[in-house]
Amino acid sequence: MQIEIVLAGFGGQGIMFAGQVLSYAAMETGKEVTWIPSYGPEMRGGTANCTVVIADEEIGSPLVKNPPVALVMNLPSLDKYEPLMRPGGTLVVNSSMVDRSVRREDITAIYIPANEIAEEIGDKRLANMVAVGALLTAVSVLKTEDIEATLNAHMPGRHKHLLPKNIEAIRKGYAYAQAHTVAAKA
Amino acid sequence: MARELLKGNEAIAEAAIRAGLDAYYGYPITPQNEILEWMSKRMPELGRAFVQAEAELGAINMVYGAACTGARVMTSSSSPGISLMQEGLSYIAGTEVPMVLVNVMRGGPGLGNIAPSQGDYNQICKGGGHGDYHPIVLAPANIQEAVDMMPLAFDLAEKYLNICCVLLDGSIGQMMEPAELPEMQPYPRPFNQPWAVNGAIGRERRILTSIYLDPPEEEITNLRLLKRWEQIQKNEIRYKEYYLEDAEYVVIGFGTAGRIALSAVRAARAKGIKVGLFRPISLSPYPYKRIEELCAKTQAFLVTEMNAGQMLEDVRLAVRGRVPIRFYGRLGGVMPLPDEILDEIEQMVKHPPKAEDDPAAIWLHRMLETVK
Amino acid sequence: MATLVTPENIVYKRPVGLTDTVTTYCPGCTHGIAHRLVAEVLEEMNVLDRTIGIAPVGCSVFAYNFIDCDFLEAAHGRAPAMATGVKRVLPDRIVFTYQGDGDMASIGMGEIVHAAARGENITVIFINNAIYGMTGGQMAPTTLPGMKTTSSPSGRDVEAQGYPIRMAEMLSTLDGAGYIVRRSLHDPANIRKAKKAIRTAFEVQKHALGFSMVELLSTCSTGWGLTPVESLTWLEEHMIPAFPLGDYKISEPVAALKI
Numbered sequence: 068m069q070i071e072i073v074l075a076g077f078g079g080q081g082i083m084f085a086g087q088v089l090s091y092a093a094m095e096t097g098k099e100v101t102w103i104p105s106y107g108p109e110m111r112g113g114t115a116n117c118t119v120v121i122a123d124e125e126i127g128s129p130l131v132k133n134p135p136v137a138l139v140m141n142l143p144s145l146d147k148y149e150p151l152m153r154p155g156g157t158l159v160v161n162s163s164m165v166d167r168s169v170r171r172e173d174i175t176a177i178y179i180p181a182n183e184i185a186e187e188i189g190d191k192r193l194a195n196m197v198a199v200g201a202l203l204t205a206v207s208v209l210k211t212e213d214i215e216a217t218l219n220a221h222m223p224g225r226h227k228h229l230l231p232k233n234i235e236a237i238r239k240g241y242a243y244a245q246a247h248t249v250a251a252k253a
Numbered sequence: 254m255a256r257e258l259l260k261g262n263e264a265i266a267e268a269a270i271r272a273g274l275d276a277y278y279g280y281p282i283t284p285q286n287e288i289l290e291w292m293s294k295r296m297p298e299l300g301r302a303f304v305q306a307e308a309e310l311g312a313i314n315m316v317y318g319a320a321c322t323g324a325r326v327m328t329s330s331s332s333p334g335i336s337l338m339q340e341g342l343s344y345i346a347g348t349e350v351p352m353v354l355v356n357v358m359r360g361g362p363g364l365g366n367i368a369p370s371q372g373d374y375n376q377i378c379k380g381g382g383h384g385d386y387h388p389i390v391l392a393p394a395n396i397q398e399a400v401d402m403m404p405l406a407f408d409l410a411e412k413y414l415n416i417c418c419v420l421l422d423g424s425i426g427q428m429m430e431p432a433e434l435p436e437m438q439p440y441p442r443p444f445n446q447p448w449a450v451n452g453a454i455g456r457e458r459r460i461l462t463s464i465y466l467d468p469p470e471e472e473i474t475n476l477r478l479l480k481r482w483e484q485i486q487k488n489e490i491r492y493k494e495y496y497l498e499d500a501e502y503v504v505i506g507f508g509t510a511g512r513i514a515l516s517a518v519r520a521a522r523a524k525g526i527k528v529g530l531f532r533p534i535s536l537s538p539y540p541y542k543r544i545e546e547l548c549a550k551t552q553a554f555l556v557t558e559m560n561a562g563q564m565l566e567d568v569r570l571a572v573r574g575r576v577p578i579r580f581y582g583r584l585g586g587v588m589p590l591p592d593e594i595l596d597e598i599e600q601m602v603k604h605p606p607k608a609e610d611d612p613a614a615i616w617l618h619r620m621l622e623t624v625k
Numbered sequence: 626m627a628t629l630v631t632p633e634n635i636v637y638k639r640p641v642g643l644t645d646t647v648t649t650y651c652p653g654c655t656h657g658i659a660h661r662l663v664a665e666v667l668e669e670m671n672v673l674d675r676t677i678g679i680a681p682v683g684c685s686v687f688a689y690n691f692i693d694c695d696f697l698e699a700a701h702g703r704a705p706a707m708a709t710g711v712k713r714v715l716p717d718r719i720v721f722t723y724q725g726d727g728d729m730a731s732i733g734m735g736e737i738v739h740a741a742a743r744g745e746n747i748t749v750i751f752i753n754n755a756i757y758g759m760t761g762g763q764m765a766p767t768t769l770p771g772m773k774t775t776s777s778p779s780g781r782d783v784e785a786q787g788y789p790i791r792m793a794e795m796l797s798t799l800d801g802a803g804y805i806v807r808r809s810l811h812d813p814a815n816i817r818k819a820k821k822a823i824r825t826a827f828e829v830q831k832h833a834l835g836f837s838m839v840e841l842l843s844t845c846s847t848g849w850g851l852t853p854v855e856s857l858t859w860l861e862e863h864m865i866p867a868f869p870l871g872d873y874k875i876s877e878p879v880a881a882l883k884i
């Protein structure tokens with residue numbers, strides 16, 4: 068088993084952290100995992116992305132050319148990764164920040180209004196966790212409970228009060244995605 | 254100890270601390286800043302020495318001083334900073350004192366960029382500074398290996414009174430993987446080596462220097478270095494092999510290029526190609542012998558690097574024309590993807606290279622055609 | 626639509642000396658102001674076509690994308706040496722370096738001191754923002770005591786990490802220096818004074834009166850973790866007391882210079 072996931076968006080959308088949460092959960096369920104960021108002067112705004120690879124055995128390349136699963140949090144990221152998706156793959160789109168649909172018919176699209184759902188929960192910074200919840204519908208090796216256990220284990224004490232809302236965000240994202248998946252035609 | 258999800262640079266820093274690091278001197282440079290930053294927090298916390306030097310030139314000479322006292326000392330930098338350190342490295346080699354250097358390579362030459370590269374293989378493995386000396390160079394391909402290498406690097410440096418360099422690229426420095434850190438060594442370690450300059454309390458005074466004005470004396474010094482190097486070559490060869498039992502073709506790559514090749518090798522296997530991977534871990538000393546042995550059952554080698562074929566020269570030295578070689582490199586901070594290497598493997602099988610080919614020249618012309 | 630902007634009512638425009646490339650600086654960074662001042666002065670002196678800039682390693686590494694004259698890019702800290710090399714073979718050109726505090730006062734301390742000591746006829750624009758911006762906010766030689774950076778996480782401890790270096794004061798002790806002043810970029814009045822000083826510095830070079838340097842106190846909102854507006858206040862309240870503004874060296878021939 069090996070799965071590669073790309074997460075992309077603007078700096079500040081919590082993309083790197085979202086990737087790390089997946090990585091922690093993968094590690095804690097006994098998998099091999101790599102998390103690699105695009106690094107550079109991204110603190111000056113601009114787009115950020117990271118790739119997470121989860122596998123049963125020693126991982127070779129931490130990067131892939133054609134990811135089977137990707138989460139895009141904004142339009143530039145959709146434009147960049149849609150053409151790169153592996154046929155049959157799943158693209159999770161943050162529809163709050165993207166005003167077009169996925170053009171390819173050979174991939175599954177999941178549209179999730181992550182910002183709106185996060186605001187409903189009461190904290191717009193949770194958009195990344197909503198998106199992670201949606202992403203999990205396409206990553207069968209990880210369950211929402213794995214992510215929740217990870218957050219519980221790794222959230223520093225002073226942030227612990229945020230845990231229930233994080234869990235709510237993940238669950239809502241997951242449930243919404245299950246109901247709003249546009250399957251590939253091919 | 255349990256596995257933790259660790260960032261390469263931070264894991265390296267913490268592993269060195271746990272191995273009993275007494276002093277760290279460095280200067281900021283991307284993509285290894287996290288090492289310096291980690292040290293700036295942890296070393297003072299533990300009552301150990303940390304200085305952000307005014308430059309790499311200062312840093313390496315601080316290392317030189319501390320190394321002469323017998324302390325466990327290291328510095329870290331990235332390509333342009335390592336260039337600045339060459340003077341100190343040569344003096345340290347000439348004075349025969351131990352130190353550990355971590356080089357997180359980036360794209361060059363010149364200021365280049367901060368993306369992952371293996372462009373400094375020659376600089377590190379073949380010297381860089383002036384004079385006849387050989388650093389020990391270890392190249393990890395993942396974070397666990399890098400972590401395990403830190404205590405080893407200190408042990409080797411001290412055992413052979415030699416520079417030991419852990420050579421990686423920005424991608425390993427920046428990425429996160431699960432890894433297990435070593436136990437914290439009891440600290441302080443007693444250090445009182447019979448050569449250390451630490452004050453002549455109750456003993457004859459000692460002098461450490463790299464000047465031997467009398468050429469015959471310098472020649473003897475050089476021979477002493479070389480004798481130890483011979484021991485190192487005998488004892489300290491390290492590499493890892495994958496799917497070589499029945500392999501007809503062998504890919505050779507170190508560090509990140511090696512691990513990317515692993516994905517390609519698996520993909521090629523899935524297509525029925527009998528190919529394996531040989532990943533050198535000690536780059537200096539280089540596993541010439543093992544590659545020589547592999548020639549007997551190998552139809553062709555594919556050497557892949559994130560440079561223009563610097564390690565390729567060492568492979569050619571081992572192969573000596575017995576088996577044809579194909580080369581594939583990416584330059585200037587561009588990381589190859591597994592698909593590219595898979596394609597190279599398939600091409601090698603379909604159009605076998607000839608033993609008399611110049612693999613670097615053939616590759617260069619392919620690159621000039623395709624990368625525009 | 627009526628034309629709002631006519632030649633008569635233009636009060637502000639991009640100087641000829643700046644390209645129309647959008648800068649890579651963070652919002653609120655004063656590098657942009659310093660670039661503009663240099664460009665305006667070079668334009669006013671009508672020397673853009675015979676000026677050679679030397680960019681440093683630091684956030685202003687791409688200064689040549691923004692300031693529109695010939696440019697070279699030095700190794701970290703070596704700009705004054707490179708400028709020396711250029712000026713000695715092209716003495717009738719205007720040669721300037723543009724350097725940050727890490728570039729100049731840390732790794733490049735040797736080069737700057739000796740360029741000043743030699744009385745090298747070059748102009749140096751020195752951006753002091755008390756931090757390493759480019760590499761992500763580490764301690765600089767000008768970081769204030771107690772100031773938190775990513776490599777002085779509990780605040781600069783002078784016992785372990787020493788004291789800030791005052792470059793203008795230090796270089797002013799050198800006989801080769803003709804004009805050395807410190808200005809600030811935190812408000813319009815000070816920006817105007819900074820521009821005047823930059824003009825004088827380039828005039829000093831034009832009249833071959835020796836080494837000239839303008840130190841400019843600057844902000845780094847990203848590195849300091851403050852908003853752009855907070856940064857300006859912080860500069861005024863904390864940096865100016867540590868790095869007093871003023872004229873540190875005005876040699877006699879420079880004092881006699883009529884601009």
Ligand SMILES: Cc1ncc(C[n+]2csc(CCOP(=O)(O)OP(=O)(O)O)c2C)c(N)n1
Binds near residue numbers: 283760
């Ligand atoms: C030899 C060498 N060492 C280190 C670096 C990394 N480096 C790039 S910029 C910089 C510091 C820049 O800080 P400063 O001069 O204060 O300018 P700022 O970015 O704040 O404008 C450093 C250490 C380098 N490029 N070369």
